[in-house]
Amino acid sequence: MASSFPYLLMVTAHKALSLYKITTEIRSSANPKSTRKAQLLASLKADSILAPMSLSLRVTAAEIISSIVYSFSHIGCGWSLGIQELHFNKDGEQVSSRLATTVDSQYGITSPRPFATSRGTFGLSLEAEYGGALDAPSILHQKPPTSVSYSHPYLLTSHADNTLTVYLVVSSTTSLYVKGGRRLWGHTSSVGTVQVSDRGKAISVSSHGDEIRIWELEALISTFGAPRVLKEESIQVSPEDQKSATNEGLGILSVVPRCEIRGSPSTATSIPQHIPDIRDCIGFDDERVLLLRESRLGTQSIELYDFT
Template structure:
């Protein structure tokens, strides 16, 4: 009885059996729609982490609509908020992006019907631009530098190069970096090419190139990309000009603007061929208007902006001013579609009114340059301190932005205002950031610009949108976010070898002073020709190597 009692007592305190654990994955039972809802509230960094968990998470976290909202929140809404009424429309937190706003923001290509945008890829692309992250590769285009120098243009992922040796060539700026096609030039009396432009109105399937020559004539070539193997087709050649070589050309189909060494500005129009016409050779263009000048100095930039009712042909050029260095001028021709001159306007910006971008900032926000007083200080705010007494190295005009580069490590930004009744240029604002002479600069849409140093080892991306006196511009300036530097992790062996040659030659000439010898050798061995251009994915710089060969350096931000 005692033993039975003990067993009963033990039974009273015996632990219960543990419930068997279920191997069921409750998280996996959630539908993709629920996970999509959860992921839509995550930050970009957390979203990228979730993509590495599993294939399912990678597919859900890469949903285009999630990245579309992140793209708008970071890159579109801050810019669209400056438009009247947009901030109120977005106060409810819903995604709001109309076609009208997209056109104003130059984002209409992302919302075209029939085109599926990869918003994750687009976000990564814009993020890399803001951080300066890119891959660098080279395209060798010439063994020896041609005379005149090689001319380059970039449009829609295609690099167009022309010179007297290799002729007109088209290179792919995409990942493969290969030669697409080439055609020898139809040079009259061995006249070399001196200017190059690509049709601003062209599309990917039909790109038209205009080449100007030393004897004043120009030729038009069409790049046919309808087949697997693209080909050039010669379309038209114009007669030579008695006013000298063509120094610049601009083409926005069907209007062509040319500038000769004799300072003759001419605007042509090509008659549109009928739909039933099968002729490949174009008829001669009709001269709409020509203007003779005696004050235009290089560097200069031509542009043609056609609209539904008028044509605006403009030329922006460097302008020397006595006792105060260099300034800029803009000449606009406003014509009707029939070629009748409506108005001719001229505007200049005087150096005396030039100011620094931070001259009106409080002392607490004014940035400083190494080894120099504050930008907004009294010793650096006078007109003499902001005047470049040397001729600008390059000029780029993409309305309304006009950008000059200088050999004193700076750039100057102007805003051009063109209305139906007036034309004006704002006082220039000096931009600092480079640590050596700036050989070339190019300004594109949305106020984005790229500049390169004379030795190609310093490339900077500028975000100039917002106006010279806007609060956002001042904040970015004070925080040092107005530009970002893009550079390779290590210099190429050719560049290192060239730097050693420069140093050894300068030491050999130290009798006249090491500093002067270094300066003269650096000028002689400049490895860039001053040309720089970019599109949505790439920045391209023309570089000359120590052995005399030339290459296109492609900075890929994809």
């Protein structure tokens, strides 16, 4: 899901993308209590939806711009990202649709160019346009990303090789393209999930949740194209261990299995010895991080970290 009040964008496992508007209704003057309803404005069907993916929604004075970011395998540079940007008017009618990929950025090509909308001709158009075989890409991913997060204009992916990759998406009235691209180092194990805000602040979490890093991407964007400087580019925030969290009340505030939510209220439980993998980062701010864990058996739990 993605939201920009009063609009909500959702994609389901049934490959349906839906745009809603949250409306407020007042029942009557005698009963001024208001209710909110979700009005369906548009619904689109996809041929296929591959995880991981990311949704983004932003609203301008005249349009509603929804973006779907997905991963795909490219012969020349391994796993890449595609962006489909859908423009709707305020009544939910689709005005236009644009496509862009990170392929040019992975090859170090900075000038924007039209994207071939035909799926069958896209792979051929790269070599044809640039006259023969291209050099080896500077950014190459042999495996799909473990997580994708897009909050305009920042696009961030996490990977099993302990790294992240950040891109800058340029969206104007006439074009849509991805500018630059840079690998980020700092994690000591596989990165399971990542989330970025439109202010350029991001958080990444290792697959087992034992390493959390905070990134400031705004400064990194200005260094695109420059040689990488070997220095610390993130701040590691280490959760308190189980014993310290119990004694001091810090770290994990609560871990409640899903099966206990419908039953009687329960006190906070400790982390099991074999920690399930992090599935998603639900949200974060300057003081807190909310994570979702899922075990191999399918049981889920929500963790709230407080760093104040």
